[in-house]
Amino acid sequence: MRKIWLVVKREYLTRVRTKGFVLSTVGLPLFSVGIFAFTLAVANRKADHPLKISILDNLGGFAPQILLELKEKLPDGQPRFQLVRAWDRPASETAAHEELTKQVRDGQLDGFLEVPKDILNGKEATLHTRNTNDYQTTLAIGRAVNNAVIGRRLNDRGIHLNNLSEVIRGAELTLVKVTKTGESEENGQGVLVQLSIVAVLYITLLVYGVMTMRSVLEEKTTRVVEILVSSVKPSHLLTGKILGVGGVGLTQYLIWICTAALISAYGAAVGSSFRPGAAAPNFHLPAAYLVYPLIYFLVGYLLYASLYAAIGSMVSSEEELQQVQMPVTLCLVACFILFPVIQRAPNSPLAVTLTMIPFFSPILMVFRITVQTPPFWQIALSLAICVATTIGVIQVSAKIYRVGILMYGKRPSLVELLRWLRYT
Amino acid sequence: MEAIAVEHVTKRFDAVVAVSDLSLHVEQGAVFGLLGPNGAGKTTSLRMIMYILAPDEGAIRVLGHAASDRTQDLIGYLPEERGLYARMKVREVLVFLAALKGLSEAEASVRVHEWLERLDLAAWSEKRINDLSKGMQQKVQFIAAVVHQPLLLILDEPFTGLDPVNATLIKDIMLDIREKGSTIILSTHRMEQVEMMCDAICLINHGRSVLAGDLRAIKKSYGRNTVRIEYTGDDNFLDLPDLIEKLNHFGAVVEAKLRPGADPQEILKAAVARGVRLTRFELVEPPLHDIFIEKVSEAHA
Numbered sequence: 214m215r216k217i218w219l220v221v222k223r224e225y226l227t228r229v230r231t232k233g234f235v236l237s238t239v240g241l242p243l244f245s246v247g248i249f250a251f252t253l254a255v256a257n258r259k260a261d262h263p264l265k266i267s268i269l270d271n272l273g274g275f276a277p278q279i280l281l282e283l284k285e286k287l288p289d290g291q292p293r294f295q296l297v298r299a300w301d302r303p304a305s306e307t308a309a310h311e312e313l314t315k316q317v318r319d320g321q322l323d324g325f326l327e328v329p330k331d332i333l334n335g336k337e338a339t340l341h342t343r344n345t346n347d348y349q350t351t352l353a354i355g356r357a358v359n360n361a362v363i364g365r366r367l368n369d370r371g372i373h374l375n376n377l378s379e380v381i382r383g384a385e386l387t388l389v390k391v392t393k394t395g396e397s398e399e400n401g402q403g404v405l406v407q408l409s410i411v412a413v414l415y416i417t418l419l420v421y422g423v424m425t426m427r428s429v430l431e432e433k434t435t436r437v438v439e440i441l442v443s444s445v446k447p448s449h450l451l452t453g454k455i456l457g458v459g460g461v462g463l464t465q466y467l468i469w470i471c472t473a474a475l476i477s478a479y480g481a482a483v484g485s486s487f488r489p490g491a492a493a494p495n496f497h498l499p500a501a502y503l504v505y506p507l508i509y510f511l512v513g514y515l516l517y518a519s520l521y522a523a524i525g526s527m528v529s530s531e532e533e534l535q536q537v538q539m540p541v542t543l544c545l546v547a548c549f550i551l552f553p554v555i556q557r558a559p560n561s562p563l564a565v566t567l568t569m570i571p572f573f574s575p576i577l578m579v580f581r582i583t584v585q586t587p588p589f590w591q592i593a594l595s596l597a598i599c600v601a602t603t604i605g606v607i608q609v610s611a612k613i614y615r616v617g618i619l620m621y622g623k624r625p626s627l628v629e630l631l632r633w634l635r636y637t
Numbered sequence: 638m639e640a641i642a643v644e645h646v647t648k649r650f651d652a653v654v655a656v657s658d659l660s661l662h663v664e665q666g667a668v669f670g671l672l673g674p675n676g677a678g679k680t681t682s683l684r685m686i687m688y689i690l691a692p693d694e695g696a697i698r699v700l701g702h703a704a705s706d707r708t709q710d711l712i713g714y715l716p717e718e719r720g721l722y723a724r725m726k727v728r729e730v731l732v733f734l735a736a737l738k739g740l741s742e743a744e745a746s747v748r749v750h751e752w753l754e755r756l757d758l759a760a761w762s763e764k765r766i767n768d769l770s771k772g773m774q775q776k777v778q779f780i781a782a783v784v785h786q787p788l789l790l791i792l793d794e795p796f797t798g799l800d801p802v803n804a805t806l807i808k809d810i811m812l813d814i815r816e817k818g819s820t821i822i823l824s825t826h827r828m829e830q831v832e833m834m835c836d837a838i839c840l841i842n843h844g845r846s847v848l849a850g851d852l853r854a855i856k857k858s859y860g861r862n863t864v865r866i867e868y869t870g871d872d873n874f875l876d877l878p879d880l881i882e883k884l885n886h887f888g889a890v891v892e893a894k895l896r897p898g899a900d901p902q903e904i905l906k907a908a909v910a911r912g913v914r915l916t917r918f919e920l921v922e923p924p925l926h927d928i929f930i931e932k933v934s935e936a937h938a
Contacts, residue, residue: 219736227725435720440781443687443714444737446706619689632651 224457429525513575526617713787
């Protein structure tokens with residue numbers, strides 16, 4: 214036990230004392246909040262340059278009505294949409310269409326809107342543009358066409374309105390998240406917090422897993438391991454290493470959790486002093502957001518670190534490492550790709566199944582908890598499965614490690630690995 | 638009590654038999670040479686003595702105890718492939734390794750300091766390992782092997798990469814350690830080192846012991862059948878196939894192995910007849926180098 218402790222201490226101290234540790238402790242949360250905040254901000258950014266559009270109006274007299282609905286202004290006061298030309302019932306529909314398509318292709322126009330003759334009977338208008346992903350623009354034009362059609366139909370039925378858009382303005386929708394502990398207004402910060410938490414979890418599992426792997430390989434390539442195993446049992450060495458590196462991660466989590474709790478408490482205090490009696494602003498983080506990531510980090514780390522450690526012991530060089538670690542790293546990456554499944558339907562059978570798979574649950578279950586907290590038995594079950602798997606993986610990894618650290622040269626095949634498990 | 642007693646030990650890795658029915662006895666206080674060509678099973682044998690590997694068959698006793706994790710602390714080891722934590726400080730690495738051998742960290746600190754002084758490295762104790770030259774790293778690694786005053790010291794090629802001054806320093810320390818009662822196992826391919834330092838040897842080939850025992854006795858058993866000659870002039874006076882079985886040229890020196898019953902005087906006569914100037918003419922036991930080659934090639938034949 215004393216020797217395990219010595220190994221833990223060395224692994225822990227040599228890492229915590231580095232600049233890298235301080236930088237990543239401060240930087241990682243800022244980075245992951247920053248990256249999602251940036252993405253959200255860019256996605257919601259106001260347009261900053263006018264769009265040149267033409268309207269091919271096969272119905273006739275419809276273009277001005279649409280234009281009336283496109284009154285949006287840019288920050289500098291210019292209209293956002295500039296109508297280059299309205300083609301009112303052109304002699305040749307095809308020729309006009311071709312000409313406009315050419316202009317869009319050449320960049321003279323940003324797009325053109327084609328209004329079919331029987332748009333009032335439900336035929337769709339079409340927007341021809343080079344970039345179909347700019348959803349703010351397409352949304353604005355779509356709304357304008359929609360309003361114009363409604364206006365025309367009302368007009369045809371004898372209802373004349375000057376302030377159409379005011380009459381048909383829709384109601385806004387505010388999202389309120391209902392949880393066991395209460396309700397909180399949702400305006401984007403919820404998603405931001407959820408994604409940031411799982412991003413931090415993903416990055417830390419990857420970073421500390423890989424750190425364990427490199428630590429194993431470093432001892433192997435420098436041959437220090439020969440001296441170490443002449444003093445310590447390989448299983449003790451591995452245990453000390455995993456605990457030591459994990460301790461670094463744990464330290465980082467504790468720093469983050471304390472900081473988050475402080476901000477949460479401080480934010481609430483500041484909020485209520487500014488607006489006495491008003492509800493506290495939404496700085497508050499539910500305790501589950503802090504506790505579950507920590508628990509799942511610990512279990513997930515043990516699982517992935519022992520896998521990574523076994524891999525580090527199998528190979529003899531950095532190059533080999535890149536290939537062999539791929540499957541394990543892909544498991545972690547898969548979690549990230551599977552986020553939308555959880556996000557859309559956190560209680561669907563697929564989501565429940567995914568959050569029970571031990572290699573996914575450390576990240577996906579935490580994400581599910583933040584999106585919509587599942588019944589406790591599901592959390593407990595996923596943890597139990599993950600812990601049981603981890604215990605099994607540790608045992609197999611320890612056997613591979615014990616043999617691997619003293620083997621140099623050719624990387625073992627799967628058959629050889631199985632034989633290693635039987636060595637004494 | 639023997640420092641090491643290896644009794645009929647066999648170790649297999651799958652189909653490969655690395656060590657086969659090996660028995661080895663090392664007296665306490667001896668300097669023992671463990672020899673053998675590459676891949677003969679030396680490292681596997683040493684690893685079993687150090688309880689890194691367990692034998693499939695047979696038994697190993699170290700200083701009277703069955704090899705176990707407790708005998709590990711009695712052993713100091715300098716592996717052939719050198720290396721330490723590159724980014725750690727010299728003192729920290731040594732204290733860590735000494736503590737792993739059972740010293741308290743306070744005592745380890747004191748001992749490490751003493752050893753760094755003794756090996757002229759005190760000024761480097763707060764430097765990182767990779768700031769040191771190869772030779773200095775060698776010395777640091779040597780300290781790691783001896784700092785806990787092991788009763789059994791296993792040194793694999795201890796002199797490679799050391800300049801003559803440092804090699805002498807290390808050699809003197811080895812003799813000093815032995816003087817204090819510890820046993821030293823020297824594993825090396827440098828036969829002249831073995832001849833100068835070892836009391837007894839074991840030559841392993843293909844996992845088996847092919848020659849073992851007291852070094853002087855082994856050499857004596859071969860008799861003085863070799864002439865060592867230094868000369869200036871043409872070397873064709875040595876073209877005496879009836880007298881000389883084998884010639885070994887070392888540049889300045891030639892060693893001639895005599896055929897059984899040949900009279901070395903005949904070589905002297907031939908040299909004088911050709912007008913060659915001799916500066917040395919000595920009848921010696923065969924060098925260990927020759928015995929090694931003979932024993933190893935015997936096994937191949």
